[in-house]
Amino acid sequence: MEATNKPYDHVAGVGRIDSILSIPQSNYEELDTLPSRDKLTFTNGYYANKTVAVFVDIRDSSSLPDIYKRPALARLYRAYISEMVAILNSHAKAVEVNIVGDGVWAIINAPCKSDIDEVFETVAKMNSLMKVLNYKLKKANYGTPIRAGIGASFGRALMIKAGLSGSGINDVVYMGDVVNRAAKLASKGSNGYGAAPIYLSNVFVSNLKDEYQAWTTKDWTHDCYTASVINSAMDEWYENNCK
Secondary structure, three states: OOOOOOOOOHHHHHHHHHHHHOOOHHHEEEEOOOOOHHHOOOOOEEEEEEEEEEEEEEOOHHHHHHHOOHHHHHHHHHHHHHHHHHHHHOOOOEEEEEEEOOEEEEEEEOOOHHHHHHHHHHHHHHHHHHHHHHHHHHHOOOOOOOOEEEEEEEEEEEEEEEEEOOOOEEEEEEEOHHHHHHHHHHHHOOOOOOOOOEEEOHHHHHOOOHHHHOOOEEEOOOOEEEEOOOOHHHHHHHHHHOO
């Protein structure tokens, strides 16, 4: 969001705070899934009980500026972000796809168990992408491969419109345990020797069909599940084109 550089009026700010804090609880509607963002105002919000949050971020990204110069680093990030966004955006019930630093995340409506199965398939594509991306980076003379952690959680999310009313500076904000849990799970992926790239919440895995549950492993230490699943079509393309 581009800044407008308008001087701050603290008296007007106090009035805005009072107005926001006086919004009644009834303005926050309980739903199964999140509605279109155009239904949001600065005085309402929506809780949704059947949503999935997915996060992916690069491990040890703080060391990358020491390895690559800025133009090379920019190309690396653009390649990684563009395809992660494309994969997450491909889910038919994705509500929001966003970028924060080197992280890409999405909120996806999942009223049916089949929707969660499809998120699992989406996560497999994200994992397969890293294999392809590292091959392409090596061909472009990037000497150090990158690793990413992927996290997914199923649960309840809150959706609000936040920002400065009337300024044009605002955005839709998603929060709740489902969002926090997915971000924490992603931080564990590929983090340390032998760590799986994908971490999934217990509730997410319990809603998967049996075939997909069999591809996950219980992590008792972190009370979640891990996986290293890949997309077969992408892996076949890799085997035929990246050797």
